[in-house]
Amino acid sequence: MVKPVPPDAEFSIRELSQEFDITPRTLRFYEQKGMINPTRRGAARVYSAVDRARIELILRGKRVGFALDEIKEMLDLRFIDAGNPTTLHAALERFENRKRVLEQQREDVERALAEIQSGLDWLNARVTENEPSEDVKRRARAFEALAAARLEDWTGLPSS
The missing domain is CATH 1.20.5 (Single alpha-helices involved in coiled-coils or other helix-helix interfaces)
Structure with missing residues (x-):
């Protein structure tokens, strides 16, 4: 069972990347598209519970085949x-x-x-x-007959 996330929870890019098995680059791409909006603390991105929920919905939408633009519109x-x-x-x-x-x-x-x-x-x-089917046996007999006829044509010797 998934634990509920407190509304004031904060996450690092590394935590969300690991949780959702996606790359940090993917998260930055979603940010660039305006799908998530992390805050900044210096150079670090800080993701909120809302951002986390949106990431979960983005990935769910992708799994069922929605385009990112469609997902963005829905979000x-x-x-x-x-x-x-x-x-x-x-x-x-x-x-x-x-x-x-x-x-x-x-x-x-x-x-x-x-x-x-x-x-x-x-x-x-x-x-x-461990026995070939009747169909396989029939096809094998037909192949053997064809091969014997070809050998007879090529060698001039009757097949046995």
Whole structure:
């Protein structure tokens, strides 16, 4: 279970980099894009609990396929302004589209996993039986017949 973060907590760039397994450069990039706003103490960046939460949301958004510009827009406090229905409808449509894409990807992954499982089942059966399937035997006989005919054509000698 994740421990709640006190609202007045402060974090160094190193702490957040380690916690989220990202580079300090990534955090500086998010700062440059205006997605997080650490304060400064001399040359050091000091991140707040709000910055930490925003980083968590940025990474979650990236995992599900949102572009950074879309994530930035969603993180912007004006985004939740209920007084602007156009913004809310556009956001709603974007979320619905992303959901459809993710559902299709999930179906594709499930289909691929089923195909891989079929292949694994077939391979396990071959290992367990240690005997080639009838299809493999049939193809091997056809290949042997073809090879024998070619040898006969090349050598002029009848195959045995």
